[in-house]
Amino acid sequence: MDPIETFKNLPPEQQKQVLDLGIKATEKLSNGIFKILGYKLEAKHMKAMADAEAYKTKVLADAKAYEIDTIGTAIRNNKDLPVSFNSSDNTLSIDITNPEQLIQRSNYRLQFQQAKKEHNIESVIGKTVLELGDKNSDSTEEVDEDWYTRFFNIVEDISDEQLQSLWARILAGEVLKPKTYSLRILEFLRNISKDELDLILKIAPFITEKLIFHKEKILENYGIPYDLILQLDELGIVNSRGLIIHTMKLEAKTKGSFFKTNDYICFIENKTENKITIEVPIFSVNEIGIKLCDLANKMPDLGFIEEVLTSISKEYRGIHISLYEVVSINGSLINYKNKPIFELM
Secondary structure: OOHHHHHHOOOHHHHHHHHHHOEEHHHHHHHHHHHHHOOOOOHHHHHHHHHHHHHHHHHOOOOOHHHHHHHHHHHHHOOOOOEEEEOOOOEEEEOOOOHHHHHHHHHHHHHHHHHHHHHHHHHHHHHHHHHHOOOEEOOOOOOOHHHHHHHHHHHOOOOOHHHHHHHHHHHHHHHHOOOOOOHHHHHHHHOOOHHHHHHHHOOHHHOEOOEEEOOOOHHHHOOOOHHHHHHHHHOOOEEEEEEEEEEEEEOOOOEEEEEEOOOEEEEEEEOOOOOEEEEEEEEEEOHHHHHHHHHOOOOOOHHHHHHHHHHHHHHOOOEEEEEEEEEEEEOOEEEEOOOOOEEEO
């Protein structure tokens, strides 16, 4: 029986018990695959696909090996292709006057295309199972069918290993927490090149919350020149138009949070008897950019953060800056280590 429907039919007290234990994320994924693709993946099938992906990742040094082998097989199977040579202009041509052979070749092409699409889909599913592992979903909400349909219509044409891994992380994230990735994000990612994606992910270590500090020449020293920011602006990821200021106002003898990420939290304390307003120029990053950079799983660049905070410390006298490592985040509650990573006075 469908695990989601089983849950919905339970009494409220039993539903709470199930929620406390968590719902197996791979079961939700299997349920969604059945609705959209028409076949059910049992646990043993999930494991086999995940094992195949793990083996391929470990063994294949060149991700193109499979594609080359497949194309080579297709060529060998069609060695009787009616190719003729024209000696007058030294050109090759394929005879298209025989309708039976034309239909046969068309069927070969369609079969090959469909097999490749199915291979791409199953490769992404296998990577998704690896990504989910033994994780449980805290939500009983199912992934929207239209979302699934759009997703698989996109990934059937993705054969690049790196991009497949990215799409697998998107599917895993959506299964664990539906409505994490909007259809707008899927369409944006579908329509950008691999080079453009690499360009976006390059800024991932320099994002704090939804912004990038633009302090003097520090950003350029870390390989993010203004030309790159302009390219990201053209893609609609970063806003570089006009001067945007990140502002923090501190009353005398008070302390507040300057910024936080999933890994670090920064506090600034005003030790003077006067009110201080700290202003730092920034580039803002939109929701799509934030979501894509989160997928990169890149730690914030600690050296960059320290240089920015050092610059602020020198500009505003009488402040105490401290950076801490985050231990856990539960809603608005942030737990961090007692000992700071560094302090600036």
